[in-house]
Structures are given as structure tokens and as C-alpha cells.
Amino acid sequence: MARKPKFQRAKGMHDILPEEQKYYQRIYDVVSNIADFYGFGKIDTPVVEEIELFSKGIGLATDIVKKQMYSLRTRGGDLLGLRPEWTAPVVRAYIENGMQNLPQPLKLWYFGPCYRYERPQSGRYRQFWQFGFEVFGEQNSVIDAQIIQIFYNILQDLKLKNLTIEVNSIGDNNCRPYYKKLLTNYFRNRESSLCVSCKKRLKENVLRILDCKEEKCQPIKAEAPQTLDHLCDECHSHFKEVLEFLDEIEIPYSLNPYLVRGLDYYTKTVFEVFAEGNNALAGGGRYDKLVKVLGGKETPACGAAAGIERIISLMKSQEVKFPKEQETQIFLAQLGSLAKRKSLKLLGDFRKAKIMVAESFGRDSLKAQLNRADKIKARYTLILGQKEALENVVIIRDMSNGKQEIVKIDKVIGEMRKKLKK
């Protein structure tokens, strides 16, 4: 019957089909390995949080909060939002679970979906997966470098090529207000030459003018005071140390004085990782004020997140190879009802012996079953027909040359184990 799909996926959402799962799994494996090595503990938080957590944490003026958040009111009247990113929820969990009282620095990592209501385009979905790392309670610059190193290592382990890392420092509460004032003055004097959106930015978030791509803004940007020239002593030496660490661990980076990032909570170090294309694969930085802003005690912190779909699309375009899961090498074919019963048992025995065996019990013709065995590229097919079932034997067919031998049914597991070792 022809049936049109009544439902389709919601805009910007995608199914992750079996073919696609291996990419998520691969990334998960690499990320969790590195997390273990560096002593990060995994955390999951609910996909919904009080909406205020995000407006406070990410910043009221940001696009993410202003227009990209999925929000809902519960029957009880609570105003909740689907997480658009992980940092604020992780900070909330850090505070709420009293993790300040654990040995610091406290290191957490995560892997899961986020939601933003945006027009979908290349590398952008409304539900997208992120993994990330956050370190709490350590203000030393070595952490900033280590976070960058971790992301670089992960992407390298995934065999991605042409990675570039851009870093910058946007100062802290000591020097940023002054710098912002300086910048505002500078741009205000040249307001008439700025593009439309930059005129808006001038009022709302001056820093963002710096990463405007509009051509007419470029010459003005080029002359603008740079954040690096106006850092306070502390921020300056912190950033210098970060760069020294990066040199030491031989991470290729470039300074991007225009890198400011769209979330309000960053202080000092910010960085983004790129490969091909304009979309950042990962981004992050230090956020020394956020824990306090969200109600905890003053706690320095640093972290970053990466977009999993973007990584996957790069893995595909760079044709990255990765270890495949073990393919099933044995197929079990059966013929007749007695044989089918014995096959079911035999299959279970193979499972207990931890040997992968495929079957197609729904098919009754031997031909169709062998066809199936061929499709999955089985090395051996075990044939259990009516005659064999009565005699308690099994035919082992070598699929590469068609040679067959007969073994006792209770010897077949041992026999196959031997054969697979060859």
C-alpha cells in the first residue's frame, strides 16, 4: 500500500541512522579515552534547565539567548529552556552538587545534544551534538593550554587534517571595561562608515564589531585598538604564559586579535579550532566569573566544546578511515523445523562463546540464506539441514572456495574458533 509519510522530522532535526552511528561512536571512543587519560569525569545534565540559567549564564544580549532558545512553560508554570550549550548547566551542576568541596581542579566532560532555534544551513542543525571539557578551580594558565591541547589531540586522533587554532585574550573585569570604552569611542567616531549591523553592535556588544566580515568595516577594524595592547598586567602575563605553553607542546596556533566569541562569560583566553570552511569545529576559553555569576563562590574555570556534526562532516570530506567494528565472519543457515530449533540453540551457544554469528532464520530456502551469507561477506557458513539435525552434525562451508566439512554439533564452536584464528 502506498502510504505517504504523515509525519516528517521537525525542521533542522535529523535521524542518526545505523550507518551514521559509527561516526558518533568513533568520536565518543576517542573523546572518552582522552578524558580518562587527563582525569576528566563524565557528567550528564538534563536537556532542560530553568531558562534563567541560560540568560544569566550566556548573556542576555547574545543571539543564543535572545532568539535561539527553545523555551517551554510546564503545567506547573515553570519556565524552562532546552540547553543551547553545556557550560551553564555544567556550572550549575558543579555548584548544586557541592563540587567546590572536592579536590580542585575539578575536571568534567560531556557528550550530548544541544538545541538552538536557527535557520539550518551547512554545519548547523537545530539539534546538534557537542562534546566538551570544563576545568574548575584552577586559574593557572597551564589549564588554558591543556584545554587547547586536549581538543587538538582529539581532532588529531580522529585523523583530521589542516587544523588551525586561533587564540586571543579578551581581558577580564580589570581591563576589559576600559578597553571596551576605548573601542566604543573609536567606533563611535567612525559610526557613519560602519555597516548596519555594526551600528547595532556598537550599542549592544562592541566587541563583536571586531569579527564583522562586512567589507566596509575591514579598514576601520584594522585601525581599531587591539585587545592585546590593552590587557592589564595580569591578563597580559597570563596570555603570554598560555602562548609559551602552546609553543612548548608544539601546538600550531595563530593569534587572531579579532576573535571575541559570542558568549558573554569569557575572560582572558579564547580560542577556536578550524579546518576547512568557515565553521569552527570547536571553541572555548576561560570564564573566571561565571561560577560566581550563577551563584557559586568565585571559582576560576576554563573549558571548550566541539560540534560533533561538523567533525563528522569533515571526517567524511577528508575521507577519514577508522577502525571498523569486527565484522561477522560466520553465517548460520538452517533448513527444516528441527534444524531451526537446533539453530536457535546453537546461536545462543555461539553468543556465550563470544563468537559473532549472523543468521536469517526468517528465510527458509538455503539459496536465499547463502545469498545473505554472501552479502555480509561471511567467511564460513554453517549449514544445519534436516539430515544434519538428525545426526547432530553441522556442515562448515568455506565461502571462499566452497569446500565443506562435517563436524559434530558440539564440536563446532571449538572448530570455528580454530578456523577464525587463521
Place this chain on the structure above:
RNA sequence: GUGGCCUUAGUGUAGUGGUUAGCACAAGAGUUUGUGGAACUCUUAGCGGGAGUUCGAAUCUCCUAGGUCACCCCA
């Protein structure tokens, strides 16, 4: 939020006012009865949805929903 392009079986496509809507791959069944990879046969399966123009719409118009790309923003 703005703009461009796109939408025909599961997938990839042909078809520009009248066709039984064609092809390829995939899937399923079979080609004399218990043996795969080839070939052949058959089967399943489609004009995203709605309205309009017209004697007649996959084809023209509008709306809508998705996809895609760019801006914006971000992972």
C-alpha cells in the same frame, strides 16, 4: 529574522500542458525440488502537501512544509 536554489519509488535520476510517469541500483520472490557471488523472470514502490488556471497539470501560478546554501550568529 532576510534572501537564492531545490523537492518524481528506499537511493540516484528521465520526463517542460495529453506518457499505462521511463531508467538504474537497492529490496523481495523465483528460474524443477538442500548450496552464494553471474544471468534471466516476476514483484514491491514514486510526482512533498494544499488551492488555483485549464477540457486536461509531474509540467504553469499561488500558498504551505521540508531540504540546501548564503547573510546573521554559532559548535
